[in-house]
Amino acid sequence: MIWQFDIIILTLVxxxxxxxxxxxxxxxxxILFGAYSFMMCLLWAVMGAVDVAFTEASVGAGVxxxxxxxxxxxxxxxxxx
Amino acid sequence: MEELxxxxxxxxxxxxxxxxxxxxxxxxxxxxxxxxxxxxxNIFQTAIILFYISTAAKYGASIPIIAxxxxxxxxxxxxxxxxxxxxxxxxxxxxxxxxxxxxxxxxLAVRVYWNYDSLEEDEILNxxxxxxxxxx
Numbered sequence: 001m002i003w004q005f006d007i008i009i010l011t012l013v014x015x016x017x018x019x020x021x022x023x024x025x026x027x028x029x030x031i032l033f034g035a036y037s038f039m040m041c042l043l044w045a046v047m048g049a050v051d052v053a054f055t056e057a058s059v060g061a062g063v064x065x066x067x068x069x070x071x072x073x074x075x076x077x078x079x080x081x
Numbered sequence: 082m083e084e085l086x087x088x089x090x091x092x093x094x095x096x097x098x099x100x101x102x103x104x105x106x107x108x109x110x111x112x113x114x115x116x117x118x119x120x121x122x123n124i125f126q127t128a129i130i131l132f133y134i135s136t137a138a139k140y141g142a143s144i145p146i147i148a149x150x151x152x153x154x155x156x157x158x159x160x161x162x163x164x165x166x167x168x169x170x171x172x173x174x175x176x177x178x179x180x181x182x183x184x185x186x187x188x189l190a191v192r193v194y195w196n197y198d199s200l201e202e203d204e205i206l207n208x209x210x211x212x213x214x215x216x217x
Contacts, residue, residue: 001138003093010097017101017124021108026116033120040127047138048145048164052130052172059180064123067180071187072116075194079114080201 005046013039026079030068037061094135101128113202115190119183126179130172137168145169 016036023029037060045053089096101124108121145166147158190200197205 001140001142003140007093010094014097014100014104017104020120021104021112021117021124026114029117029120033123036124037127040131043131044134047134048142049134049137049169049172050144052134052169052176055173055176056127059176060127063180064183067184067187068116068120071191074191075116075200079117081112081114081117 001047006043009039009043009046013043024079024081026072026077027069029079030065030072033068034061034065037064094138095132098128098132098135101125101131115193115200115202116187119186119190122186123179123183126175126182130175130179133168133172133175137165139164 013036016032016039020029020032020036023032037056041053041056041061044050044056105121105123105125105128108124109118112118112121139161142162142164145163147163193205194200197208199205199208
């Protein structure tokens with residue numbers, strides 16, 4: 001575990017999380033959530049959990065983003081908050 | 082006092098976990114849009130997974146794969162040289178469960194949108210109240 005990488009990526013994770021819940025456009029929120037998942041995957045790779053990291057990269061950043069985009073296209077794209 | 086501060090600074094990963102859990106809880110409680118609530122639920126789940134992975138990490142340790150393990154004899158393996166693989170395996174299951182809950186939650190949100198033509202919680206509540214008044 002390299003703590004410099006760890007702190008930088010942890011900050012990026014938190015920034016992506018705050019951005020994903022504060023953007024008003026739901027498609028943008030979905031893509032930001034994908035970026036959040038990918039940053040989380042990098043964090044786990046740094047911490048030595050490589051199996052969890054590639055599962056998160058395929059399932060969290062891949063399939064979840066596709067689910068979100070599909071759901072947003074079937075419903076409305078704008079959000080009030 | 083300085084020792085206490087050192088303990089709090091050294092556990093920065095757990096501070097990240099607490100902040101991410103706060104973000105997820107805030108999104109689940111305060112946001113009215115359903116997709117935002119689902120994103121908050123997922124952030125909360127990944128925060129819990131990050132907590133478990135943090136308990137497994139060690140400074141100066143490598144990934145839990147034994148180098149030259151096959152046919153080696155005579156010298157033992159020091160556990161301090163490898164990360165603890167047990168929380169990794171548990172969290173592998175948690176990731177799969179989280180994507181399953183995400184699929185169910187999004188399917189329910191789409192179904193609600195078909196019925197009420199809105200994803201906002203307050204508008205849906207207003208429509209439900211108006212429907213009850215009409216029936217009476």
